Amino acid sequence: EADIYQTPRYLVIGTGKKITLECSQTMGHDKMYWYQQDPGMELHLIHYSYGVNSTEKGDLSSESTVSRIRTEHFPLTLESARPSHTSQYLCASRRDSYNSPLHFGNGTRLTVT
Amino acid sequence: KNQVEQSPQSLIILEGKNCTLQCNYTVSPFSNLRWYKQDTGRGPVSLTIMTFSENTKSNGRYTATLDADTKQSSLHITASQLSDSASYICVVSESSQAGTALIFGKGTTLSVSS
Numbered sequence: 001e002a003d004i005y006q007t008p009r010y011l012v013i014g015t016g017k018k019i020t021l022e023c024s025q026t027m028g029h030d031k032m033y034w035y036q037q038d039p040g041m042e043l044h045l046i047h048y049s050y051g052v053n054s055t056e057k058g059d060l061s062s063e064s065t066v067s068r069i070r071t072e073h074f075p076l077t078l079e080s081a082r083p084s085h086t087s088q089y090l091c092a093s094r095r096d097s098y099n100s101p102l103h104f105g106n107g108t109r110l111t112v113t
Numbered sequence: 114k115n116q117v118e119q120s121p122q123s124l125i126i127l128e129g130k131n132c133t134l135q136c137n138y139t140v141s142p143f144s145n146l147r148w149y150k151q152d153t154g155r156g157p158v159s160l161t162i163m164t165f166s167e168n169t170k171s172n173g174r175y176t177a178t179l180d181a182d183t184k185q186s187s188l189h190i191t192a193s194q195l196s197d198s199a200s201y202i203c204v205v206s207e208s209s210q211a212g213t214a215l216i217f218g219k220g221t222t223l224s225v226s227s
Contacts, residue, residue: 004156042117042217043157043202090156099145099164102215104156 003027006091006105013081014113021076021108023091029103030096032074036060037088037107049074050096081112115140117205117218125224130193134221136186136203144208148177148188151200151220160188160201193225 004025013019025032030051035043045058049068063085064078074093078085088109092102120135138146145164149157161172163179163186170177174197176189190197203218 040122040219042219044217045215092156099162101147101159101162102149102157104158106155 004091004093004103004105006089006108008108009106010109012111012113015082017081019078019081019110021089021091021110023074023076023105024072025093025103026072027093027095027103028071029093030071031094032068033092033102034058034064034066034074034076035090035092036062037090043090047076081110083112086110086112115205115207115214115216117203117216119203119218119221121221122219123222123224125226126193128193128195128225128227132190132193132223134188134190134201134223136188136218138184138186138203138205138216140184140205140207140216142207142209143181143184144206144213146179146186147204147206148175148186149202149204151202153199157202190223195225195227198223198225
């Protein structure tokens with residue numbers, strides 16, 4: 001089992017609220033990622049980081065923001081949640097070596113009412 | 114456009130039976146192809162990786178194949194068990210001077226019944 005943790009597992013929140021999804025890994029990986037996953041659809045990359053103080057937007061446009069102040073921590077923040085943000089959010093990390101696999105957390109299922 | 118297509122979308126089989134999942138891709142330049150297993154309510158876990166020079170690789174009851182000429186891969190599950198019920202995701206890595214990008218398929222949902 002990979003040592004990458006996401007909290008909360010489930011979150012139901014009202015429109016307009018600010019939320020932060022937590023992601024931490026204990027493997028010392030430099031590369032970390034946030035994916036969005038909807039039923040029957042492929043994973044979409046929304047943010048990634050290749051190290052401390054490095055963050056980039058992914059392929060899927062997202063109103064969320066991320067930060068990488070410590071190697072092990074990669075939180076995702078939504079300043080004002082909307083129903084369109086309802087989805088499953090998966091955090092992942094990997095070693096900075098050729099062909100290394102992604103290690104995923106168990107996800108946060110977000111519902112915005 | 115780089116794409117990964119998986120078939121079938123879903124599959125139901127009886128415990129003990131074999132099954133084969135397909136993955137076709139149009140990713141170029143190709144770097145590698147990886148199969149992940151995602152149990153319900155969990156994150157995906159890597160099963161196996163196929164590089165350009167590899168044709169077949171086994172991991173217990175899972176056997177992956179790769180035909181780089183036709184750009185097809187398959188995942189064969191032998192003597193299925195109830196615990197094989199999951200979504201299987203094919204991910205192709207594209208590597209260029211700009212960096213590495215991962216192209217995800219939509220997955221095949223496998224249900225094994227007793």
